[in-house]
Amino acid sequence: MKPKRPACGLCGETGNLTKTPCCNDWICDDADKYVLFSYKTSSCYRNHDRYTLCSYHHKEDHSGKWQDCAECKNDFQLENYVDFATNDFNFEKLANLPKVTIKCVNCGFESNSMQDFSFQTSNSFYCNKKKCQKTIMSY
Ligand SMILES: [Zn+2]
Ligand SMILES: [Zn+2]
Ligand SMILES: [Zn+2]
Ligand SMILES: [Zn+2]
Known part of the structure:
Protein backbone atom coordinates (compact mmCIF):
# COMPACT_ATOMS: atom_id res chain seq x y z
CA MET A 1 0.00 0.00 0.00
CA LYS A 2 1.29 3.38 -0.94
CA PRO A 3 0.69 6.27 1.46
CA LYS A 4 -2.27 8.41 0.46
CA ARG A 5 -0.40 11.65 0.65
CA PRO A 6 2.18 11.69 -2.13
CA ALA A 7 5.77 12.15 -1.07
CA CYS A 8 9.02 12.24 -2.98
CA GLY A 9 10.28 8.67 -3.22
CA LEU A 10 13.84 9.83 -2.68
CA CYS A 11 13.78 12.34 0.18
CA GLY A 12 10.23 12.10 1.54
CA GLU A 13 9.29 15.74 0.92
CA THR A 14 5.60 16.32 0.39
CA GLY A 15 5.82 19.86 -0.97
CA ASN A 16 6.20 20.55 -4.64
CA LEU A 17 6.03 17.22 -6.43
CA THR A 18 5.90 15.92 -9.94
CA LYS A 19 6.02 12.48 -11.51
CA THR A 20 9.10 11.03 -13.15
CA PRO A 21 8.63 10.40 -16.87
CA CYS A 22 10.55 7.12 -16.62
CA CYS A 23 8.93 5.29 -13.72
CA ASN A 24 5.92 7.44 -12.87
CA ASP A 25 6.90 7.89 -9.25
CA TRP A 26 6.49 11.01 -7.13
CA ILE A 27 9.60 13.14 -6.99
CA CYS A 28 10.46 16.71 -5.96
CA ASP A 29 9.73 19.13 -8.76
CA ASP A 30 13.05 20.85 -8.27
CA ALA A 31 14.92 20.46 -11.54
CA ASP A 32 14.73 24.11 -12.50
CA LYS A 33 15.38 25.34 -8.98
CA TYR A 34 18.79 23.80 -8.96
CA VAL A 35 21.37 26.50 -8.47
CA LEU A 36 25.03 25.82 -8.87
CA PHE A 37 26.92 26.27 -5.60
CA SER A 38 23.74 26.83 -3.64
CA TYR A 39 23.46 25.25 -0.20
CA LYS A 40 21.35 22.56 -1.74
CA THR A 41 23.87 20.62 -3.73
CA SER A 42 21.47 18.36 -5.50
CA SER A 43 18.01 18.06 -6.87
CA CYS A 44 16.01 14.86 -6.54
CA TYR A 45 14.63 15.20 -10.04
CA ARG A 46 17.98 15.95 -11.55
CA ASN A 47 19.73 13.12 -9.72
CA HIS A 48 17.19 10.56 -10.80
CA ASP A 49 17.22 11.95 -14.30
CA ARG A 50 20.97 11.90 -14.73
CA TYR A 51 22.31 9.15 -12.55
CA THR A 52 19.99 6.18 -12.83
CA LEU A 53 19.49 3.36 -15.28
CA CYS A 54 15.78 3.86 -14.85
CA SER A 55 15.96 7.22 -16.57
CA TYR A 56 18.64 6.21 -19.09
CA HIS A 57 16.67 3.15 -20.12
CA HIS A 58 13.59 5.29 -20.63
CA LYS A 59 15.40 7.95 -22.65
CA GLU A 60 17.13 5.42 -24.87
CA ASP A 61 13.78 3.82 -25.52
CA HIS A 62 14.88 0.32 -24.62
CA SER A 63 12.23 -2.31 -24.27
CA GLY A 64 11.23 -4.20 -21.14
CA LYS A 65 12.36 -3.29 -17.65
CA TRP A 66 15.66 -1.61 -16.93
CA GLN A 67 16.24 -4.13 -14.15
CA ASP A 68 16.89 -6.88 -16.65
CA CYS A 69 17.86 -4.90 -19.71
CA ALA A 70 20.88 -6.25 -21.56
CA GLU A 71 21.29 -3.06 -23.58
CA CYS A 72 21.76 -0.98 -20.45
CA LYS A 73 24.33 -3.44 -19.23
CA ASN A 74 26.21 -3.15 -22.52
CA ASP A 75 26.17 0.61 -22.56
CA PHE A 76 28.03 1.11 -19.30
CA GLN A 77 31.21 0.00 -17.68
CA LEU A 78 30.45 -2.36 -14.82
CA GLU A 79 31.39 0.27 -12.23
CA ASN A 80 28.94 2.75 -13.66
CA TYR A 81 26.28 0.17 -14.24
CA VAL A 82 26.38 -0.96 -10.62
CA ASP A 83 26.35 2.61 -9.39
CA PHE A 84 23.47 3.68 -11.62
CA ALA A 85 21.48 0.68 -10.45
CA THR A 86 22.17 0.94 -6.73
CA ASN A 87 22.78 4.58 -5.80
CA ASP A 88 20.39 6.53 -3.59
CA PHE A 89 18.73 8.23 -6.53
CA ASN A 90 16.88 5.04 -7.36
CA PHE A 91 13.40 4.27 -6.10
CA GLU A 92 14.12 0.63 -6.53
CA LYS A 93 17.67 -0.60 -6.22
CA LEU A 94 18.92 -3.58 -8.10
CA ALA A 95 19.96 -6.41 -5.79
CA ASN A 96 22.49 -9.18 -6.30
CA LEU A 97 24.95 -7.15 -8.27
CA PRO A 98 28.64 -7.82 -7.98
CA LYS A 99 30.41 -5.48 -5.58
CA VAL A 100 32.85 -3.33 -7.44
ZN1 LIG B 1 12.87 14.81 -3.07
ZN1 LIG C 1 12.71 6.52 -13.01
ZN1 LIG D 1 17.87 -0.43 -21.01
ZN1 LIG E 1 42.90 10.11 -5.71
Whole structure:
Protein backbone atom coordinates (compact mmCIF):
# COMPACT_ATOMS: atom_id res chain seq x y z
CA MET A 1 0.00 0.00 0.00
CA LYS A 2 1.29 3.38 -0.94
CA PRO A 3 0.69 6.27 1.46
CA LYS A 4 -2.27 8.41 0.46
CA ARG A 5 -0.40 11.65 0.65
CA PRO A 6 2.18 11.69 -2.13
CA ALA A 7 5.77 12.15 -1.07
CA CYS A 8 9.02 12.24 -2.98
CA GLY A 9 10.28 8.67 -3.22
CA LEU A 10 13.84 9.83 -2.68
CA CYS A 11 13.78 12.34 0.18
CA GLY A 12 10.23 12.10 1.54
CA GLU A 13 9.29 15.74 0.92
CA THR A 14 5.60 16.32 0.39
CA GLY A 15 5.82 19.86 -0.97
CA ASN A 16 6.20 20.55 -4.64
CA LEU A 17 6.03 17.22 -6.43
CA THR A 18 5.90 15.92 -9.94
CA LYS A 19 6.02 12.48 -11.51
CA THR A 20 9.10 11.03 -13.15
CA PRO A 21 8.63 10.40 -16.87
CA CYS A 22 10.55 7.12 -16.62
CA CYS A 23 8.93 5.29 -13.72
CA ASN A 24 5.92 7.44 -12.87
CA ASP A 25 6.90 7.89 -9.25
CA TRP A 26 6.49 11.01 -7.13
CA ILE A 27 9.60 13.14 -6.99
CA CYS A 28 10.46 16.71 -5.96
CA ASP A 29 9.73 19.13 -8.76
CA ASP A 30 13.05 20.85 -8.27
CA ALA A 31 14.92 20.46 -11.54
CA ASP A 32 14.73 24.11 -12.50
CA LYS A 33 15.38 25.34 -8.98
CA TYR A 34 18.79 23.80 -8.96
CA VAL A 35 21.37 26.50 -8.47
CA LEU A 36 25.03 25.82 -8.87
CA PHE A 37 26.92 26.27 -5.60
CA SER A 38 23.74 26.83 -3.64
CA TYR A 39 23.46 25.25 -0.20
CA LYS A 40 21.35 22.56 -1.74
CA THR A 41 23.87 20.62 -3.73
CA SER A 42 21.47 18.36 -5.50
CA SER A 43 18.01 18.06 -6.87
CA CYS A 44 16.01 14.86 -6.54
CA TYR A 45 14.63 15.20 -10.04
CA ARG A 46 17.98 15.95 -11.55
CA ASN A 47 19.73 13.12 -9.72
CA HIS A 48 17.19 10.56 -10.80
CA ASP A 49 17.22 11.95 -14.30
CA ARG A 50 20.97 11.90 -14.73
CA TYR A 51 22.31 9.15 -12.55
CA THR A 52 19.99 6.18 -12.83
CA LEU A 53 19.49 3.36 -15.28
CA CYS A 54 15.78 3.86 -14.85
CA SER A 55 15.96 7.22 -16.57
CA TYR A 56 18.64 6.21 -19.09
CA HIS A 57 16.67 3.15 -20.12
CA HIS A 58 13.59 5.29 -20.63
CA LYS A 59 15.40 7.95 -22.65
CA GLU A 60 17.13 5.42 -24.87
CA ASP A 61 13.78 3.82 -25.52
CA HIS A 62 14.88 0.32 -24.62
CA SER A 63 12.23 -2.31 -24.27
CA GLY A 64 11.23 -4.20 -21.14
CA LYS A 65 12.36 -3.29 -17.65
CA TRP A 66 15.66 -1.61 -16.93
CA GLN A 67 16.24 -4.13 -14.15
CA ASP A 68 16.89 -6.88 -16.65
CA CYS A 69 17.86 -4.90 -19.71
CA ALA A 70 20.88 -6.25 -21.56
CA GLU A 71 21.29 -3.06 -23.58
CA CYS A 72 21.76 -0.98 -20.45
CA LYS A 73 24.33 -3.44 -19.23
CA ASN A 74 26.21 -3.15 -22.52
CA ASP A 75 26.17 0.61 -22.56
CA PHE A 76 28.03 1.11 -19.30
CA GLN A 77 31.21 0.00 -17.68
CA LEU A 78 30.45 -2.36 -14.82
CA GLU A 79 31.39 0.27 -12.23
CA ASN A 80 28.94 2.75 -13.66
CA TYR A 81 26.28 0.17 -14.24
CA VAL A 82 26.38 -0.96 -10.62
CA ASP A 83 26.35 2.61 -9.39
CA PHE A 84 23.47 3.68 -11.62
CA ALA A 85 21.48 0.68 -10.45
CA THR A 86 22.17 0.94 -6.73
CA ASN A 87 22.78 4.58 -5.80
CA ASP A 88 20.39 6.53 -3.59
CA PHE A 89 18.73 8.23 -6.53
CA ASN A 90 16.88 5.04 -7.36
CA PHE A 91 13.40 4.27 -6.10
CA GLU A 92 14.12 0.63 -6.53
CA LYS A 93 17.67 -0.60 -6.22
CA LEU A 94 18.92 -3.58 -8.10
CA ALA A 95 19.96 -6.41 -5.79
CA ASN A 96 22.49 -9.18 -6.30
CA LEU A 97 24.95 -7.15 -8.27
CA PRO A 98 28.64 -7.82 -7.98
CA LYS A 99 30.41 -5.48 -5.58
CA VAL A 100 32.85 -3.33 -7.44
CA THR A 101 35.80 -1.59 -5.95
CA ILE A 102 36.90 1.52 -7.72
CA LYS A 103 40.44 2.73 -7.35
CA CYS A 104 41.83 6.18 -7.97
CA VAL A 105 44.68 5.82 -10.45
CA ASN A 106 46.42 8.83 -8.99
CA CYS A 107 46.51 8.15 -5.26
CA GLY A 108 45.27 4.59 -4.88
CA PHE A 109 42.20 5.51 -2.85
CA GLU A 110 39.55 2.78 -2.99
CA SER A 111 35.80 2.92 -2.60
CA ASN A 112 32.75 1.22 -3.98
CA SER A 113 30.79 4.41 -4.39
CA MET A 114 30.99 6.35 -7.63
CA GLN A 115 30.18 9.44 -5.59
CA ASP A 116 33.78 9.40 -4.42
CA PHE A 117 35.10 9.71 -7.94
CA SER A 118 34.23 12.89 -9.70
CA PHE A 119 36.16 12.19 -12.87
CA GLN A 120 36.73 9.21 -15.07
CA THR A 121 38.31 8.47 -18.39
CA SER A 122 37.55 5.40 -20.46
CA ASN A 123 39.49 3.18 -18.09
CA SER A 124 40.61 5.25 -15.14
CA PHE A 125 38.93 6.83 -12.16
CA TYR A 126 40.03 9.89 -10.23
CA CYS A 127 38.86 10.55 -6.71
CA ASN A 128 37.55 13.83 -5.32
CA LYS A 129 40.78 14.85 -3.62
CA LYS A 130 42.13 18.18 -4.77
CA LYS A 131 45.48 16.76 -5.79
CA CYS A 132 43.82 14.14 -7.94
CA GLN A 133 41.50 16.62 -9.58
CA LYS A 134 44.51 18.80 -10.27
CA THR A 135 46.17 15.97 -12.13
CA ILE A 136 43.27 15.94 -14.55
CA MET A 137 43.43 19.67 -15.13
CA SER A 138 47.06 19.46 -16.08
CA TYR A 139 46.43 17.11 -18.98
ZN1 LIG B 1 12.87 14.81 -3.07
ZN1 LIG C 1 12.71 6.52 -13.01
ZN1 LIG D 1 17.87 -0.43 -21.01
ZN1 LIG E 1 42.90 10.11 -5.71
